[in-house]
């Protein structure tokens with residue numbers, strides 16, 4: 001098949017899944033260590049502290065996408081994501097639940113929320129995601145969320161691996177992840193249907209695939225930064241959290 005021919009929607013989906021099989025952060029050495037119970041408590045704390053910035057930025061990212069969607073139907077669908085993360089004022093959303101995780105690991109909440117201890121690599125990778133959805137096409141913005149196709153697998157591995165591997169982690173500490181197992185497939189059903197329907201030229205289909213590669217890369221870059229600072233060579237940048 002030539003590089004200019006339109007792909008059948010199911011073939012596009014197959015190629016998107018192949019991108020995840022190759023590039024998703026489930027394959028990163030830091031995650032193997034995390035899930036295998038082979039990190040120290042300070043290394044797990046460093047992961048939770050840095051990942052907080054990703055969690056806290058997701059609703060800002062989704063608000064940026066929401067503002068660009070052209071119809072009430074699309075905006076209604078996307079609005080749900082913001083509520084999932086920010087909560088609705090009666091039950092906690094994902095950001096608050098992530099702070100339960102950092103509390104449970106013994107990190108000071110004010111310090112976590114201040115973002116003062118972040119690795120520069122975390123900050124730049126997460127900011128790149130928020131900027132991507134602001135400045136690329138709506139199609140690419142929606143496509144960049146599609147790493148969630150692969151997140152239920154990594155979350156299942158993580159929860160079982162961490163409960164088995166660390167005596168300082170409890171099911172309550174990891175409660176962040178439980179709702180994600182139903183929220184992510186719901187998000188994906190919409191986003192995948194959208195890109196399969198709305199990518200109407202091969203060029204747009206290539207943009208969709210590139211958006212997913214970009215997103216896999218920024219998840220990967222966050223773990224590279226953690227590994228370099230806190231595993232080996234253990235070179236913690238100036239200003240970043242020190243155990």
Ligand SMILES: O=C(O)c1cc(C(=O)O)c2c(n1)C(=O)C(=O)c1cc(C(=O)O)[nH]c1-2
Pocket residue numbers: 058094144145146147148150151154155180219
């Ligand atoms: O635990 C993970 O490895 C993981 C990965 C991802 C992802 O693939 O982007 C998300 C999440 N978790 C997650 O909890 C989450 O809320 C989320 C939102 C998004 C997004 O791009 O809109 N990805 C992810």
